[in-house]
Amino acid sequence: MAANNRRMSGKKGAQVGSGGQRRRGLEGKGPTPPAEMRKGHKKNRVATAKTKQTARRPAPKGRGGKSTSELVVGRNPVVEALREGVPATMLYVQQFIDNDERVREALQLVGERGGIHLMEAPRPELDRMTNGLNHQGLVLQIPPYEYAHPEDLAAAAYDAGQDPLIVVLDGVTDPRNLGAVVRSVSAFGGHGVVVPERRAAGMTAGAWKTSAGAAARTPVARATNLTRTLEAYKKAGIIVVGLAADGDGEIGDLEALEGPVVIVVGSEGKGLSRLVGETCDFRVRIPMPGGAESLNAGVAAGVVLYEAARRRA
Structure with missing residues (x-):
């Protein structure tokens, strides 16, 4: 009996009770993760294999009316993109990720929206996908944007x-300005936005967020040659109006806004390019009694679109 007592005791004293281990074992561990994120599950093995293939595949090149796919990297950017309804096809989640509030919200938003696949991936794979950017274990894949053709915008208006x-937009390179213009076009009953194919902002995740959902209902077209596109609009009977600080008249005096019209907005710094400016039927300015030298593209477009909507009403 004494021997048994010696075996059951030690320098630290005999263990009494479970020390709270049983209570902790009964505590909830949150919702069950999706099958794609459960190690050993068949869907997890398939997802991991697909992730490796995607990470090693070169990025697709844009052809025709499509842009290339885009990756939103980092916990805050991913959550913000999901909150704003930016279209997405895949959410990559790092294996053994530190599950904080942002990760939980991202997973919840993906579950609520539907149509977005979840893939768990090792950190080295995500590092390769993002070229070493600080992804923090979350990477959201944005599908290529389907651009319209410039002629489609006018055709849709006439059909209605x-x-x-x-x-x-001529020379506007900030996606947030593009998103703001898309939002204004939608608000004031416009029929779309045209951007050049090169050296210009495209419909990225940043543009989608700034548009506040308007990009889902307002088409954006891409022109290979902006001057030729404007000439085609003119041949179709549409007046082309360019905004310029040294314009010949003020936008409020332009009766052309009451009919079919294309409004050309240049960059805040350089304004309209020479060839585009020469192609316009009218070059007008926005009066600014406060003394500002210029407005950014988003604000300038909003002012003119409001004037056009007021006249058409």
């Missing part, structure tokens, strides 16, 4: 029995 109201 309306005069086209289109905004063309």
